[in-house]
Amino acid sequence: MKKVLSLVLVLTLVLGSFGLTFAAPSDVVGTEYEEAVTRLGQLKVLEGYPDGTFKPENTITRAEFAAVVVRARGLESAAKASVGGTTFTDVPAGNWAAGYVNIASKSGLVNGMGDGSFAPNSPVTYEQAVTMVMRALGYEQAAQERGGYPYGYLIMASETGLLDSVKGVQGAPAPRGLVAQLVDNALEIPKMIQVGYGTQTKWVVSGTEDTKEQYLLDDLGFDNIDGRVVKVDASRKKITVKNDDVTKTLEVKEGFDFEEAEGLRIKAWYTSKNEVELSKILDTPKFDAVKPADKKVKLVGENKNYSLAKNATLIVDNDEVEQKDFKADYAKVAFDKDGDIVWAKGYTFDGNIVVEKVDKYVVESFGYDELDLEDFTIVKDGKTITVDDLEKADVVFYNEDEGFAVVANIVKEGEIERVYTDSFKLDGKVYNIGEAKYLDGSKLGNLTYDILTQMKDNEDEVTVYFDFAGGANGVVLVAGARKVEETSSSYFLVTKTTEDFTKRNSTYWTLDVLNSEGKTVAYDVTDKFVTDFNKEAKSGEKWADVVVAGDIIEIELDKDGDVDSVSKLEKLGRYTDKFKVTADYVKGWKLQPSTVVFRNDNASSLAKHSVITLEKAEEKFSNILKYDLYIGSKGRVVAIYADETDAKSDTTEYVGLVTSIKNLTGSSKKADVTIYIKGEKHVYTTTQKLIEDNDVEKYDIVKVAVGNKTKEIEKIDNKVTKVSATVEKVDIGARAITAKDKAEYVLRDGGVIYDAGDDYSKLNLRDLKKGDKITLYFQEGTKHANYVVKDESGKVNPEKESNFGGAYTVKGQVWVTIDGKDYLYGGDETATQLNNLYTDKVVKVTTKTVDGYEVVTKIEIVKDEDPKDPEDPKDPEKKAGIEVSFSEYVLIQGVIDGKVDNADVKTISATNGTDTVTVSVNADKTFRIQSTKFRSGDKVTLTALDAEGNAFDDTKEVTIK
Numbered sequence: 001m002k003k004v005l006s007l008v009l010v011l012t013l014v015l016g017s018f019g020l021t022f023a024a025p026s027d028v029v030g031t032e033y034e035e036a037v038t039r040l041g042q043l044k045v046l047e048g049y050p051d052g053t054f055k056p057e058n059t060i061t062r063a064e065f066a067a068v069v070v071r072a073r074g075l076e077s078a079a080k081a082s083v084g085g086t087t088f089t090d091v092p093a094g095n096w097a098a099g100y101v102n103i104a105s106k107s108g109l110v111n112g113m114g115d116g117s118f119a120p121n122s123p124v125t126y127e128q129a130v131t132m133v134m135r136a137l138g139y140e141q142a143a144q145e146r147g148g149y150p151y152g153y154l155i156m157a158s159e160t161g162l163l164d165s166v167k168g169v170q171g172a173p174a175p176r177g178l179v180a181q182l183v184d185n186a187l188e189i190p191k192m193i194q195v196g197y198g199t200q201t202k203w204v205v206s207g208t209e210d211t212k213e214q215y216l217l218d219d220l221g222f223d224n225i226d227g228r229v230v231k232v233d234a235s236r237k238k239i240t241v242k243n244d245d246v247t248k249t250l251e252v253k254e255g256f257d258f259e260e261a262e263g264l265r266i267k268a269w270y271t272s273k274n275e276v277e278l279s280k281i282l283d284t285p286k287f288d289a290v291k292p293a294d295k296k297v298k299l300v301g302e303n304k305n306y307s308l309a310k311n312a313t314l315i316v317d318n319d320e321v322e323q324k325d326f327k328a329d330y331a332k333v334a335f336d337k338d339g340d341i342v343w344a345k346g347y348t349f350d351g352n353i354v355v356e357k358v359d360k361y362v363v364e365s366f367g368y369d370e371l372d373l374e375d376f377t378i379v380k381d382g383k384t385i386t387v388d389d390l391e392k393a394d395v396v397f398y399n400e401d402e403g404f405a406v407v408a409n410i411v412k413e414g415e416i417e418r419v420y421t422d423s424f425k426l427d428g429k430v431y432n433i434g435e436a437k438y439l440d441g442s443k444l445g446n447l448t449y450d451i452l453t454q455m456k457d458n459e460d461e462v463t464v465y466f467d468f469a470g471g472a473n474g475v476v477l478v479a480g481a482r483k484v485e486e487t488s489s490s491y492f493l494v495t496k497t498t499e500d501f502t503k504r505n506s507t508y509w510t511l512d513v514l515n516s517e518g519k520t521v522a523y524d525v526t527d528k529f530v531t532d533f534n535k536e537a538k539s540g541e542k543w544a545d546v547v548v549a550g551d552i553i554e555i556e557l558d559k560d561g562d563v564d565s566v567s568k569l570e571k572l573g574r575y576t577d578k579f580k581v582t583a584d585y586v587k588g589w590k591l592q593p594s595t596v597v598f599r600n601d602n603a604s605s606l607a608k609h610s611v612i613t614l615e616k617a618e619e620k621f622s623n624i625l626k627y628d629l630y631i632g633s634k635g636r637v638v639a640i641y642a643d644e645t646d647a648k649s650d651t652t653e654y655v656g657l658v659t660s661i662k663n664l665t666g667s668s669k670k671a672d673v674t675i676y677i678k679g680e681k682h683v684y685t686t687t688q689k690l691i692e693d694n695d696v697e698k699y700d701i702v703k704v705a706v707g708n709k710t711k712e713i714e715k716i717d718n719k720v721t722k723v724s725a726t727v728e729k730v731d732i733g734a735r736a737i738t739a740k741d742k743a744e745y746v747l748r749d750g751g752v753i754y755d756a757g758d759d760y761s762k763l764n765l766r767d768l769k770k771g772d773k774i775t776l777y778f779q780e781g782t783k784h785a786n787y788v789v790k791d792e793s794g795k796v797n798p799e800k801e802s803n804f805g806g807a808y809t810v811k812g813q814v815w816v817t818i819d820g821k822d823y824l825y826g827g828d829e830t831a832t833q834l835n836n837l838y839t840d841k842v843v844k845v846t847t848k849t850v851d852g853y854e855v856v857t858k859i860e861i862v863k864d865e866d867p868k869d870p871e872d873p874k875d876p877e878k879k880a881g882i883e884v885s886f887s888e889y890v891l892i893q894g895v896i897d898g899k900v901d902n903a904d905v906k907t908i909s910a911t912n913g914t915d916t917v918t919v920s921v922n923a924d925k926t927f928r929i930q931s932t933k934f935r936s937g938d939k940v941t942l943t944a945l946d947a948e949g950n951a952f953d954d955t956k957e958v959t960i961k
Contacts (some may be wrong), residue, residue, distance in 0.1 A: 025054035032165065033177040036184030043220075045071045046180055056177030062099035062128065063120035065179060066104040069132045072183055074219035079103045088118035095120065109135045123173035129156045130168070133182050136216065137162075138192035160189050162710055177829055187216055190278065213267070222269035222277055225250075228343065230313075231257040232264075239266060239276075247720075252276045259377055259384045263313070263334045266503045283334050287382060287409075289469035290331040290346055292324050297341055299333065301410070301470040306333075309340040316346050317402050330397065330406055330468045332382065347399045350734035351766065352408070352467075352476055353443055353941060354393040354437060360389050361437045364397065366444035369732060370764050371398060373405055380407040393439060395465045395477050400766070408476065410466040416456040423472075423528060424452050426464060431475045435734045439479040446734070447478055450592065454482035490632070491569075491639040494554050494600040495606040498547035500527070511547060511563065513555070516596040518611040522779035523563050533566065541568050549606060552598060552639045554632045569639065573628030577647075581617040581624065582784075590636045593822070597624070599642045615641075619654075621647030651705040651714055655777065655786050656682070658700045663688055673705065673713060679762060686713035694718055699760055701787050720777050724791075727772040732765050737774070737788070742916060745776055746784045753788045753840045761788060771894075801862050804843045807834035809948040816856055818845055826857045830950045834859070880905050882945030882956040890932050892958065894938065896925040907945045910939040936960055 025048040033056050040046040046068050048054040053673060060068075070079050079099040085092070097120055104110040109132055112118050124132075124252070127150035134143055134153045146152035150170065157163050166181045168174060174182075190206045191214045197373035207213035208854070218224060228244030238260065240249045250270050256279075269277045288299040296305040297314075308314075314326045336342040356366045361374035362576045373387045376398070385407075391394065395408040418425040418609050423432045436447040438455075444449070455462055455478065462480030492513035500509050503780035507527035514520050520857025530543045537543070544555060545566045554567040572587065579586045581597075594614035603609045612620060625644040632638035637960040656677035664670045669688045673696075674681065684706055694716045696702060701722070725739035735747045747753070753763040768774065773791040778784065805817035807825065814825040825834070826848065838859055846858035881897020896905050906926045911920045921944075922928075934940055938960045944952040 010104075025049075027053045028056055028177070031056065031177070033180055036180040037177070039184055039187070040180055042284060043071075045183060054176065056175060056180070057175040058176050060179050061121050062110075062118065062124045063091070063095075063101065065124040065129055065174075066110050066120075067097060067100040067131060068179065068183060069109050069136050070100045070103050070107075072133075072186065072216050072219075073109070073136050074109070074216075075103050075107070075219060082106075086118070088112055088116065088120075090117045091120050104132075104619075108140060115546060119182055124179075125170075126168035126172055126174045126178070127170050127434040128155060129174045130154055130162065130180055131164060131183055133186050134160075134458060137186055137189055138203070142178060142192060142711075146501060151403050152429055161187060162189060172209070189215070191215060194835055217269050217278055217478060220269075221269065224267055224269045225283070226267045227265065228528055229261045230343075232262045234258045234463055241266065248274070250274050250276045252279075259385050260382055263332065263345060265334070285335075285382065286333045286618055287468065288331060288333065289329055289467070290333065290344065291327045295323065297323065297333075297344070298325055299475075301468055303471075306335070307340045307949055309336045309338070309342040312341050314341075315344070317348055317399065330686075332426065347402060347404050347406075349397045350400050352395055352397045353732075354439060354477055355390045355396060355441070356444075357392065358387055358390055363387070369766070371396070371766065373398075374407050376403045378405045378407070381409055387898075393463075393477075393479055397467065406935055408465050408467065410468065410470050410474075412466070413461050414464075415461055416452060417461065419449060419452045419456055424456075426462075430472060431464070432473050432918070433909045434475060435731070436475045437477050442481050447475075450590075451482065452478070455480045455581035458483035476800060488719045490554055490556070491596045492521075492552060492553055493606060493609060493611075493857040494549050494551050495520060497549045498544060509543065509547075511555075511566070513553075513608070514598065514609060514611065516606055516611050516613070518609075518886070520607045525563055525566075529563070550641070552596075552628075552631075552641055570631040571628055572631065573641070574626060574643070575629070578623040578625045578628050580622060581614055586637065587629065589631060592636055595637050596639045597642050598639065599647070600649055601642075601646060621645040622653075651701060652706055653705050654682075655701065655703045655720060657760065657787065658696060658698055658702055658751075661691060661696070669677070673704075674700075676752070678750045684711060684713045686716070690716055699756065701789070722775055722777045724773070726951075727768050727770055727774060729770065730765060731766050735765060737768065737785075738774075747788060748784045748786055749789070751784075751786050753790065756789045757790065760789075764784045802843055803839050803846050804838040806839065809950065816859075818843075818856065823847065823856045826855045827859070831948065837861075878952050880906070880952040881943050881954070882944060884942070887940075887958045888936075888961040890930055890934055891928050892929040892934070892942075892960070894927055894942070894956075896921060896944065902947055905944045906947045907952075909943045909945055910934070910940050911943075912940050934960055 015683070025042070028034045030039045033054075037046070037054050037056070041048065058669060065316060067079070070076065079102070081099070083093070083099040083104040084102070086101050087099055087105060088101065091098055096590070099915065101110070101120065103597040106113050108795070123491065130669055131149055131153040134140070134157055139156050143152035143156045146155045155785070162182060162185050164185055164187070166178060166179055175249040192203050193206045193211060193214060194201060194203055195211060196202055196207065206210060222860070225241050225243065225246070225248055228797045229239050231240035233239070235253050237256070238249055239252055239258070239389045240247060244250065247371045250268060251274055253276070256276070261279070264281055264285060266279050266281050268276050268279040286299060288301045288303070291298050291300060293305045296307055298305045308323060314321050314323065316326060316328050326344070326346070328367065329349040331344050331346030333344040334342055336893045338714060353363055353365045353371045356364050358364070361372055363373055365371075376384050378387060378390070390407070396405050397408065398405040414425055414427040418429070423430050433447050433452070437444055438447040448624040450542070455710065458481050460481055462478050464475055465477040465479070466474040467476050480706070492515055494512070495514050496510060496512040497753045498509050498511060500507055502508075505523070508524045509527065509530050511523040511525050512520070534542045546566065551571065552569060554569055555563060555566045558564040586593060591614060593613065595614040597617055598611065599614050600612045624642045625646060627643060628641040629637050630639040630641070649752050654675070654677045656675035658673060658675055660674035662672045664672060670685050671688050671691055672683055672685055673691070674683050676682070684704070690713065694950070696716055698717055700718050701720055703717040703720050704713045706712070707714050725745070727745065729738040730736070731738070737745045737747065739745070747765060753765065753768070754760040755763050775789045775791060777787040777789070802818045805820060807814060809815070809831045814824050814829070814831050814834070816825045829837070831863045838861065842862045844860045845856055846863050848855050848857050879897070882894055884892060886893040892910065905921050907918050907920055908929065909916060910929050912934055917931045917933060918931055919927055919929050940958055940960060942956040942958065946952070
């Protein structure tokens with residue numbers, strides 16, 4: 001394959017300087033000729049017309065092309081000096097091309113027509129152009145040995161790559177665009193040169209048989225170096241190139257791709273001022289995930305181990321590392337001539353984002369996430385791109401600390417063959433779902449069994465995107481269309497039991513139903529339709545058994561909207577144990593977002609029932625209390641008759657963030673409350689008394705009941721389920737937050753994060769960092785948060801002198817009493833330590849506002865009312881004396897020191913750094929820990945805890961056999 005030649009500065013034939021850029025002629029922009037025409041224009045080998053066009057379809061004369069070849073050989077000055085008479089009868093001394101024809105003829109680049117003429121104004125044919133270029137490259141002898149003109153030249157041109165992407169026709173005039181491609185290709189082909197003396201003279205390709213590579217570019221008068229780019233300095237526009245003989249620092253110009261060149265072997269042509277004019281990458285690197293393997297490096301996706309060259313350079317996240325530490329999610333790997341790794345640079349990733357659109361530097365991802373790529377280096381297929389080059393559905397992996405992003409380029413297309421619980425088969429291979437996402441048009445979400453099944457049912461190809469490790473666990477996105485059941489026209493509630501009637505001397509049957517859009521529809525079905533239906537029906541499933549008021553049936557309509565078929569659904573019920581509308585299963589049956597709910601809730605008739613899908617049901621109610629289930633052909637719940645829910649017919653409940661409370665003037669004593677619900681602004685009116693009675697303040701997250709007709713808040717509850725936590729880790733793909741105490745929470749789709757320290761501005765999940773204090777607000781009974789508030793950080797309240805009233809522990813959290821008021825303590829000391837340090841002291845207290853509350857972050861003694869021994873202000877060491885008697889595989893057994901009162905040690909906590917297990921201590925002071933979370937080779941730390949959850953001062957570390 002043709003390697004890329006990177007032009008980085010405008011060239012001149014005498015090393016002079018032209019403009020810094022060369023705009024491609026308007027009529028070649030976006031065509032197959034653009035790159036070649038641009039390069040040759042910069043070299044001033046082949047230029048366009050004064051009107052700014054190139055006219056790629058125009059022919060070029062033999063005289064014009066002779067001039068092109070002479071310029072490509074760097075003989076422009078010689079041609080100007082050779083103006084005068086020529087050996088050809090039709091090229092007089094005054095002809096504009098006389099000098100070019102003279103030099104081309106004397107250099108053996110052109111011959112005449114055989115009759116003494118040159119035919120300067122005749123169009124050059126395809127084979128003539130190829131011949132002139134091959135002669136300029138020195139392949140005359142080789143072409144003659146292959147048969148001479150024209151076939152010998154065409155054969156050699158094909159073998160050397162001169163004809164790559166060139167579509168010429170023998171005997172036809174060569175258009176200007178084709179000529180540009182030929183000459184541009186020639187710039188990258190090593191010339192043939194003559195070696196030896198006398199009878200030993202022969203022609204060889206430069207770069208072989210101990211010769212140095214030579215190119216047409218060398219004929220233009222530039223120096224060159226062939227070596228590895230060992231250092232790049234983008235800010236100073238410099239690169240350092242090193243080979244066995246020399247190390248040279250060169251200046252490059254705007255447009256040079258530092259990311260592409262770094263670590264690779266290049267050939268660079270440069271001026272006497274060490275300014276690079278052209279460079280050609282000679283290496284073909286690999287891009288893969290990497291990890292150490294014995295004394296080698298494994299390319300994970302390729303599944304192959306490579307040795308390291310002597311003095312190989314390995315870099316991860318811009319730090320040079322040893323082989324044992326060379327592990328990265330993505331790496332660019334370069335090899336020496338022996339196939340050993342000589343240089344490699346990798347990055348670890350924070351996550352990935354699927355591109356929907358770009359707003360300046362911010363990538364937006366279908367309302368799912370955002371990523372600001374300003375000042376990032378963005379790479380695709382090994383080359384640097386801009387944020388504007390990103391396309392919809394690109395998967396971008398990123399490392400925020402290093403400002404690096406790379407576009408996934410490992411994709412596979414095919415049809416989904418089978419779907420399993422946690423995996424799927426595509427083209428004969430099984431891939432795990434893991435934490436992958438799916439994209440269907442503009443809908444992005446977590447990939448699930450149901451989504452994959454819908455894609456399979458659609459019977460169309462999907463595109464699967466992988467991380468750089470690839471393989472069964474490498475899927476990050478599956479893009480494709482789903483086949484979703486159109487429930488709005490499939491499932492109907494029968495509002496009136498069928499009966500026959502006569503119309504125009506024909507018998508019909510009624511089919512009065514309520515569709516899933518909440519509209520009543522009356523169909524008239526012919527007697528023949530009913531007769532045919534009954535012929536095929538089983539006992540108990542005749543027409544009169546199916547079309548019964550209050551039952552739900554499946555109806556298929558034809559393209560004209562007429563009844564095509566009617567089906568009885570399997571009915572289960574009546575159940576009276578409630579279930580949440582957010583549940584995945586009910587009574588062991590799978591629920592779907594598209595499941596239709598026909599809701600009674602004291603409706604006056606079947607026709608007045610309300611209808612909604614489960615996907616939207618939680619906007620109206622939380623639980624279904626009494627119900628029948630209707631099962632579809634695939635064994636899933638397709639419809640529900642809800643006789644009773646917990647909805648209030650006159651109100652709708654929402655949970656949102658209060659951002660403003662404005663009391664209205666006048667005697668109504670009303671207030672306008674601004675609430676952001678799932679990030680959208682809503683303004684509702686309510687009474688000032690309701691606000692006061694419920695202690696609602698700005699920036700509270702509350703549950704409100706809004707009148708469906710009045711649009712006023714009728715009920716407020718600010719006791720929404722919430723929990724405070726410290727962020728340990730964030731998994732953006734899974735929308736998961738792991739807290740410091742190992743608890744895991746998930747931000748619901750549509751969930752919003754607010755920053756209390758920045759006027760409750762919206763944040764992205766990626767903005768949460770380790771150590772951030774947050775408050776999560778939940779839907780009752782789940783760990784799926786509707787809202788997350790990042791507590792105010794850095795907002796320290798003024799210090800004040802106070803009386804310390806004691807410390808105590810509740811559920812593992814330390815609280816302190818200051819001036820009779822309780823505060824959460826944000827330091828590291830235990831309650832016992834705090835009591836020993838500060839009891840009966842006058843202290844200076846520093847607090848920080850967190851989620852609207854003051855948290856004590858620092859305590860200092862101001863006045864000692866009851867001084868203790870200054871040499872020993874703290875507790876003496878409290879040791880448990882843990883001894884381990886057995887540790888093998890998943891079992892650890894031990895005993896507490898007999899000197900310790902058994903009542904003091906309540907539990908033993910064991911951790912391997914990832915997982916933690918806590919067990920109670922037995923009456924005989926022994927303990928037994930058995931958990932599959934621990935494996936052979938794990939180093940486990942044991943800590944004794946007292947009744948308050950305070951740790952003893954000593955620990956015990958054991959390695960499991």
